[in-house]
């Protein structure tokens with residue numbers, strides 16, 4: 010089909026794309042009919058539960074599973090860690106008990122007897138000096154850029170040191186700041202896990218995964234079979250957010266137990282195991298000094314940051330510091346800290362939310378010390394944005410300011426009126442993301458009865474992927490959503506990339522549009538003669554094929570397809586990640602503004618209003634696209650005000666690993682949120698770009714800046730809890 | 743401006759109203775002293791089997807259960823009613839919300855034997871009114887919290903058929919959504935009140 014030119018319909022031509030359609034699987038989800046991995050009940054299945062280590066750092070001295078095996082209802086006990094194994098975080102799984110019921114499995118777990126040799130722990134990731142003393146730090150890279158370059162004879166480090174100092178000293182406006190953001194967990198409401206059945210040398214694995222096409226191999230390798238003999242299925246997934254790309258050792262353990270016992274096995278992590286083991290977002294803490302000119306344009310940035318991604322150290326990548334606004338001179342340095350916490354996993358826009366929260370707060374503080382409107386200071390720095398899209402940021406800032414009423418309501422930092430101790434403030438933040446289309450293949454069949462059916466090994470994380478696939482097909486064929494059948498969620502379908510990094514909407518739009526345009530071309534060739542037209546003169550709209558500009562020379566979709574007889578049209582089309590395409594693109598901006606009220610007596614912060622303006626190229630499905638942004642903002646509000654992993658410095662225990670203690674935003678906490686899709690023709694023509702990550706980046710910084718604007722002082726570390734707000738007000742932060 | 747935008751009116755500030763519903767007040771700061779030993783959360787309940795009668799979604803069921811089985815276990819594993827979800831066994835997520843004799847409870851914290859002789863309505867037993875409002879408002883993303891939310895909204899509006907948006911924001915804080923569908927759940931509940939279908 011080399012001669013087919015792939016393209017999107019214009020805004021005027023589009024019938025389905027850009028229209029507000031309900032998500033296809035909404036009713037299944039809302040009525041409880043949707044079956045998630047946790048919900049799949051296979052005949053004679055065993056329920057597996059695991060024992061996690063009570064200690065954050067220890068070796069295993071002994072393991073005794075006899076009593077567990079003898080527990081009534083227990084069928085199988087599998088030991089995952091050997092005697093002598095060094096446990097490095099609390100909750101690491103040691104043994105799995107498979108039993109006839111939840112209760113029997115849980116009782117079996119209590120009967121697994123392990124003794125431990127405890128070791129020293131370190132979990133104080135915010136405390137750089139303590140980490141150094143404990144020998145837990147390692148350099149994690151850095152970079153210096155100066156407009157004046159060192160001479161050939163200069164020692165580079167000495168030159169940079171002197172140049173940064175010179176620029177700082179010469180700056181009319183200076184600021185030193187400290188900003189941070191604690192680690193949070195993915196906390197997927199459906200925990201990680203699988204329901205698996207090994208039978209006759211084949212494995213069927215219902216896996217709660219963001220990577221249907223890419224997880225069969227791990228099962229196959231562990232069970233010594235080929236991936237052809239493994240089917241991974243995931244029709245519905247209860248949250249992933251970057252933490253569910255792998256089969257994980259608990260997933261393959263379930264498969265081994267199924268093979269061993271000859272029975273299906275359901276093995277889902279318990280809530281505390283989910284929070285301790287299955288994904289968290291690295292913490293970050295940053296010290297910076299900046300110098301700016303009289304317009305508030307930052308000329309020099311000099312920062313050092315640290316934090317942890319868990320047992321292997323790491324932290325926030327230095328590559329995104331300073332974030333979006335990148336002054337002409339900067340020096341950045343990162344230090345990673347190894348702690349006794351579970352290892353981090355990708356979390357919606359890896360590194361970006363923390364980088365935004367640690368650096369755009371400094372830009373806002375610059376406005377505070379200069380006694381300027383933060384909008385003007387951000388705007389003044391748009392000549393130095395990392396992606397070169399200052400014009401897009403400015404346009405989006407203006408849209409956001411209009412919606413939130415910035416001009417009318419803004420006051421300088423700390424200058425707003427206090428109503429019974431409650432002060433209000435506004436803040437903003439900018440973000441950027443890629444969102445390139447992942448690789449994807451779509452197989453498409455058009456049958457003589459007019460039916461259209463696609464299959465693609467992608468997955469719908471709740472982002473609306475299924476709906477987008479159907480909208481693209483229906484648009485191409487001039488049909489309605491009900492006329493097309495979309496199959497996704499099995500590794501037996503053609504390969505589609507993992508859903509991470511906002512790559513899925515581009516991926517499936519590419520593969521489905523290509524397959525549909527190819528198939529339509531074949532159908533046009535079949536019916537062109539009858540309409541006395543050339544295939545390229547035909548269009549498919551409103552359930553019919555007709556000659557462009559001549560609706561009388563038409564044939565209904567059904568009649569056209571009936572000409573296929575037993576010869577269905579079957580095509581397969583692919584997009585490869587990184588290939589240039591007229592259908593998709595990458596690189597987005599985004600602006601968010603928050604309006605908060607802070608009670609200066611209790612320290613409680615409330616969101617009054619939150620505005621998110623987001624570009625993402627061409628929007629296929631505005632309704633689900635907006636939901637992504639609402640959701641990202643709400644997650645961000647949780648990270649700004651409530652969420653944090655709390656580790657006990659003495660024992661390393663993750664003390665709030667239950668939902669009663671791990672605070673998330675509730676319905677009454679989110680205020681009024683307004684989402685604006687920024688889609689002028691210049692954006693629409695770029696093609697489809699993912700938006701799962703970008704709107705999740707700015708909320709913490711925007712809320713921090715709004716709190717600072719209200720109080721006149723910075724609450725340095727997120728989450729901005731009442732205790733921290735009061736400490737900042739008392740000058741103790 | 744897109745059609746999904748909603749306006750909310752904000753009244754004057756009263757400290758009590760200000761604090762209400764704020765997760766921050768009971769924040770996790772009180773947890774520091776907890777120690778590392780409590781890993782398994784198994785409840786030690788007397789073992790044994792019992793026969794109970796339940797009316798589930800209008801149908802009488804005689805079920806043999808273990809005395810330690812939760813209502814959630816029985817619904818999910820014996821009756822394959824998997825709409826109520828196991829998210830937090832302490833009930834703090836609201837995902838296992840069902841109606842027991844018409845009142846919302848967490849099936850994850852109720853022992854099945856304690857429900858003997860009672861009437862249980864799960865999300866599968868509701869008519870489509872509330873689910874349809876959720877779909878129209880796109881009040882679900884991954885959807886794992888959604889059935890619990892649907893039952894909670896149903897129970898709340900049955901009790902407060904003319905609830906204002908403020909009352910909705912204050913009264914539906916027992917359920918957690920990780921994907922962030924709250925704005926749309928509010929929209930769905932408001933539309934149900936306006937639609938007058940809660941009489």
Ligand code: FES
Nearest residue numbers: 884885919920921
């Ligand atoms: S929709 Fe995913 S948890 Fe609510």
